[in-house]
Amino acid sequence: MTARILVPVDGCEQSEAILPYVEEVSHRLSAPVTLLHVLPPSLHEQRAVHEEYIAGLADRTRQRLRGSSVEVAGVVLEGKPNREIADYAARPDVGLIAAAPHSQSSGGHWSIGRTADKVIRESSKPVLLAAGTPSPHGESDGILSRILVPLDGSKASREVLPHVESLLRPEWLAGLGALYLTHVIPGEHYASGPLIARRVPYTGPELEELNGQASRYLQDVAGLLRAPGRRIEIRVTVGDPATRIMETAFAVGANLIAMTTHGYSGFSRLFLGSVADRVLHTTTIPLLLVKPVAY
Numbered sequence: 445m446t447a448r449i450l451v452p453v454d455g456c457e458q459s460e461a462i463l464p465y466v467e468e469v470s471h472r473l474s475a476p477v478t479l480l481h482v483l484p485p486s487l488h489e490q491r492a493v494h495e496e497y498i499a500g501l502a503d504r505t506r507q508r509l510r511g512s513s514v515e516v517a518g519v520v521l522e523g524k525p526n527r528e529i530a531d532y533a534a535r536p537d538v539g540l541i542a543a544a545p546h547s548q549s550s551g552g553h554w555s556i557g558r559t560a561d562k563v564i565r566e567s568s569k570p571v572l573l574a575a576g577t578p579s580p581h582g583e584s585d586g587i588l589s590r591i592l593v594p595l596d597g598s599k600a601s602r603e604v605l606p607h608v609e610s611l612l613r614p615e616w617l618a619g620l621g622a623l624y625l626t627h628v629i630p631g632e633h634y635a636s637g638p639l640i641a642r643r644v645p646y647t648g649p650e651l652e653e654l655n656g657q658a659s660r661y662l663q664d665v666a667g668l669l670r671a672p673g674r675r676i677e678i679r680v681t682v683g684d685p686a687t688r689i690m691e692t693a694f695a696v697g698a699n700l701i702a703m704t705t706h707g708y709s710g711f712s713r714l715f716l717g718s719v720a721d722r723v724l725h726t727t728t729i730p731l732l733l734v735k736p737v738a739y
Contacts (some may be wrong), residue, residue, distance in 0.1 A: 460574035
């Protein structure tokens with residue numbers, strides 16, 4: 445999945461909430477870690493303090509890693525955080541950006557900080573976002589072990605699957621982990637009218653046909669991934685895509701949602717870009733976003 449994990453931290457506890465997830469991913473993939481701290485040029489005179497912070501954090505992270513041979517580096521740069529992070533992430537040895545979103549709303553949903561949001565849009569690398577203490581679904585399951593993958597029928601939406609397979613492979617080998625593939629059928633569609641197109645609900649027979657198509661599609665994708673010891677299930681729902689994705693994630697006890705940032709095509713014509721954006725800004729579950737290549 446990744447050669448190196450890039451972890452932006454800014455000195456606050458919220459930004460360091462991503463570290464347990466980084467440690468788990470690094471352990472599964474034997475991936476080196478770079479902790480990146482960016483300070484504004486106006487604080488140049490305090491650079492030594494910032495370098496001391498990042499060196500200490502790198503030491504503590506290294507001690508927590510289960511593989512003592514895994515490299516953990518600390519880097520301090522000066523400039524605009526989103527620009528410096530995106531530029532550093534463009535290095536060929538970086539395969540994943542892992543960050544904790546900032547700010548906690550009164551409703552319990554974490555919102556994406558401005559820097560993280562800009563990095564997601566500017567970088568072509570996969571981004572793992574997580575906040576708070578990891579809470580395994582069950583006593584025998586670890587974090588990031590029950591993964592929900594929304595698919596829309598397009599080739600682009602399936603580009604997340606190799607990353608998910610890499611994450612789950614060690615769990616499957618240990619007899620743990622589960623992958624849930626889901627497709628959401630919109631409850632309405634556009635129909636042409638005398639002047640403008642209008643939204644009309646699908647009829648019962650139409651929904652039955654669409655459900656059959658979606659189930660066969662998910663079964664075909666699951667068939668390409670199945671192997672002894674791998675738990676893979678499918679879920680087809682009807683309604684608002686972002687809402688149904690979140691409901692399905694909670695229903696199956698997912699501790700990671702993995703999806704591409706967009707994928708337009710396929711039998712449902714679901715534009716996953718807007719869906720991914722809504723999930724991104726409302727989920728309380730860790731989220732892996734993969735930007736597909738252009739077709």
